[in-house]
Amino acid sequence: MTEGPLPLPARGMPTGDVLARLRALRTSDANWKDGKTWSLVYYAGEELTELLKAAYGEYIHENGLGPMAFHSLQKMEADVIAMAAHLLGGDGDVVGNMTSGGSESILMAVKTARDLARAERPAIAAPEIVLPASAHPAFLKAAHYFGLKPLRVPVAADLRADVAAMAAAITENCVLLVGSAPSYPHGVIDPIRELAAIAAERKIPMHVDSCVGGFLLPFVRKLGHPIPDFDFAVPGVTSMSADLHKYGFGAKGSSIVLYRNRQIRRHQYFAFADWSGGIYGSPTMAGTRPGGAISAAWAVMNHLGEEGYLKLASTIMETTKALMQGISAIPGLCILGRPEMSVFAFASDTLNVYALADAMEARGWFLDRQQQPVCLHMMVTPAHAGVVQSFLSDLRECAAQVAAVDPDEVTGAAALYGALATIPDRGAVQDVVLDFMDEWTKVKE
Numbered sequence: 247m248t249e250g251p252l253p254l255p256a257r258g259m260p261t262g263d264v265l266a267r268l269r270a271l272r273t274s275d276a277n278w279k280d281g282k283t284w285s286l287v288y289y290a291g292e293e294l295t296e297l298l299k300a301a302y303g304e305y306i307h308e309n310g311l312g313p314m315a316f317h318s319l320q321k322m323e324a325d326v327i328a329m330a331a332h333l334l335g336g337d338g339d340v341v342g343n344m345t346s347g348g349s350e351s352i353l354m355a356v357k358t359a360r361d362l363a364r365a366e367r368p369a370i371a372a373p374e375i376v377l378p379a380s381a382h383p384a385f386l387k388a389a390h391y392f393g394l395k396p397l398r399v400p401v402a403a404d405l406r407a408d409v410a411a412m413a414a415a416i417t418e419n420c421v422l423l424v425g426s427a428p429s430y431p432h433g434v435i436d437p438i439r440e441l442a443a444i445a446a447e448r449k450i451p452m453h454v455d456s457c458v459g460g461f462l463l464p465f466v467r468k469l470g471h472p473i474p475d476f477d478f479a480v481p482g483v484t485s486m487s488a489d490l491h492k493y494g495f496g497a498k499g500s501s502i503v504l505y506r507n508r509q510i511r512r513h514q515y516f517a518f519a520d521w522s523g524g525i526y527g528s529p530t531m532a533g534t535r536p537g538g539a540i541s542a543a544w545a546v547m548n549h550l551g552e553e554g555y556l557k558l559a560s561t562i563m564e565t566t567k568a569l570m571q572g573i574s575a576i577p578g579l580c581i582l583g584r585p586e587m588s589v590f591a592f593a594s595d596t597l598n599v600y601a602l603a604d605a606m607e608a609r610g611w612f613l614d615r616q617q618q619p620v621c622l623h624m625m626v627t628p629a630h631a632g633v634v635q636s637f638l639s640d641l642r643e644c645a646a647q648v649a650a651v652d653p654d655e656v657t658g659a660a661a662l663y664g665a666l667a668t669i670p671d672r673g674a675v676q677d678v679v680l681d682f683m684d685e686w687t688k689v690k691e
């Protein structure tokens with residue numbers, strides 16, 4: 247490990263060498279292409295990947311900051327937003343923007359709610375947002391960045407937002423109520439209709455975080471699965487987030503934030519008219535925006551169409567069903583709550599599932615460890631259709647192996663995760679995470 251600044255190579259490396267080198271760097275990466283990972287990558291095959299690369303490459307230099315210069319990007323972005331609004335139950339008033347990802351979409355929705363309250367309810371000095379404990383940390387990041395107080399409400403026994411407890415947490419300082427469709431940890435859909443009714447009655451905006459579900463649930467429903475209402479069809483829902491770079495199967499760096507109408511969205515925008523560089527306007531966090539993320543999203547939506555997304559959704563749901571049934575059949579393992587699409591978690595009363603994750607990792611499978619309650623996370627994509635049997639047979643063997651070990655005798659990563667999940671001083675755990683992030687930027691040989 248080298249410390250300190252690293253000089254540029256004195257002489258540049260030829261194209262072929264540099265590409266060979268960067269491909270070689272990948273050898274110790276998680277193998278997502280063969281369906282070994284259960285988070286982070288949403289892969290739907292080589293054909294779609296080639297389309298994304300080509301579409302992204304076409305616009306690799308264009309800048310989404312300048313719609314006047316690039317009418318092409320302006321048109322594609324408007325199409326993408328309008329198609330997303332249609333999918334999510336929007337009428338002609340629903341508007342939105344593309345962002346770099348779910349976190350940016352959520353940052354924008356929270357900032358918009360704060361500034362809407364500043365304009366319409368100026369008596370609020372210390373704005374609060376009320377959210378279920380299962381909501382994504384991006385809301386806490388937004389509260390941290392924009393000076394709001396988050397009020398996290400424990401979820402109900404079914405792991406969905408507890409409507410009565412959420413209602414009770416609302417004070418006169420509340421500027422935003424949050425629900426997820428579905429939640430990332432357990433894949434359950436919060437009672438959006440009930441939450442939105444409370445929001446409407448108390449005249450508070452309501453955000454539905456459909457980052458992971460926004461581009462899958464509409465198709466799952468169309469396939470006949472009973473999906474409760476979660477989108478703009480529900481009165482009281484004022485904003486939504488949906489990630490193109492998840493089940494939209496776009497390139498990384500693309501998401502959507504939508505608002506019920508233009509009056510709300512206006513509080514998202516930033517403009518500055520007195521800069522020597524000219525009149526400046528920027529709708530979202532980013533200044534320069536990669537044209538490729540926009541063109542790739544436009545390309546994949548037009549290439550797949552409803553038919554293509556339905557076909558992928560059907561594969562994903564069949565794969566999920568087989569995995570959930572297989573996991574439930576393994577002694578000691580159970581699925582948490584009632585997951586509605588392709589994201590779920592499983593736990594155990596008898597086995598140490600962190601030790602199970604370690605055993606699976608030794609066989610090349612990457613499962614995310616969750617906490618409160620301790621469980622393992624699954625996010626199913628078309629890449630997993632071919633690995634159901636091998637995954638389940640490895641899981642069965644690993645579960646038997648872990649069952650033979652005294653749960654108090656676990657070692658290695660499982661012991662560390664177990665400690666981190668249960669240390670009462672969460673501030674100390676946060677410090678561990680900060681230290682870990684510091685290490686990321688150290689130059690390695």
Ligand SMILES: *Cc1c(COP(=O)(O)O)cnc(C)c1O
Pocket residue numbers: 346347348349350352382384426428429430455456457458489501
């Ligand atoms: C992924 C996700 C986010 C955050 O999105 P990023 O693209 O990782 O920034 C927010 N909410 C939910 C429910 C998610 O699944």
